[in-house]
Amino acid sequence: MQQNSPGGGQPTRGSFRKGWPAIGFALLVAAGAVYSFTPRPLPDFPETQLQAGQLLINGLARSGDHFVAGGAKGRILIADSADGPWRNADASSDTGSAITRLLTVDDRTLFAVGHNLLIQRSEDGGLTWQRVHEDLDIPEPLLDIAVTADGERLIAVGGFGQYLVSDDGGENWQSHRHEVFNGSHLNDLAVADDGTLLLAAERGLVLRSRDRGESWEALDVDYPGSMFGALPLGGERWIVFGMEGKVFETRDHGDSWAEVDSGVEDTLFGGTQLADGRVVLVGGMQRVLVAEPDTFDFRVVQPSKQGNYATVLGAGDSRVIVGGEPGARLIDLSPQTSNNTGEG
Incomplete structure (x- = not known):
């Protein structure tokens, strides 16, 4: 009769009792793997929210019920309320060209401009964007766009006299050179209701056009520093502003100018006129200034802080959104309220 070797032979009843925990664990692992790979419907995840204070903001715009912000790395953000939350828009630029300015044409149509002569267009209120112009061989930025x-x-318009024109709604763009620009950075382009155009540029250059930008004439502001903004205030009244807190006013479309005391010496980069007529200027050291249009006695709303504001947009109810190095922030201009109501 055959005998089993000492180390082999048939398994005994005791060996099964000793091995069942390992077998059970293996079965559990197998069942878990099957469950993990079984198709199941995905849960509804909340829409990604962004802190606009984490991104350099250069441009702000409003389209219908949407607020739009553009800035570093080609990012365009959108919010349904002035105090956020902000989320990514679907932008077409994958080159990372920074956005420098936004323009609202109507409730559906917006444009964004940026570095490498980037121009993007949205036809759905800022939700999605398509690139309509870009030249990666030209690093100069476009700094403003107007209709x-x-x-x-x-x-x-932009750096070193860059000047692009479209007469077909932004589908095609033609580059033009004007000798009077003299290669200067063209920082801001503004349009009055009667069609007059004003350009604020570097080295004290302020220019005017009365023929839709076909020709330009230099105006005498009598200041050698750069101007970063031009703001029409109705009729033939304008202001331009820039370095060292300088503000100049004209009441005859630029034929003559008078300096206005802003009360600060920090560079002013952006401005807007609110629906109630008040003028808001923003600039270096996070300065926010407000003035009544009839007196131009500027009041400092926010004290000096590190970082620059580049742009400002009216948000209703005496509030504005300011954008710059600190990101996008909502500020209440009412004298009795705190200066900063929070981050977008």
């Missing part, structure tokens, strides 16, 4: 009073022409 003429008749709504028929778009003009984009």
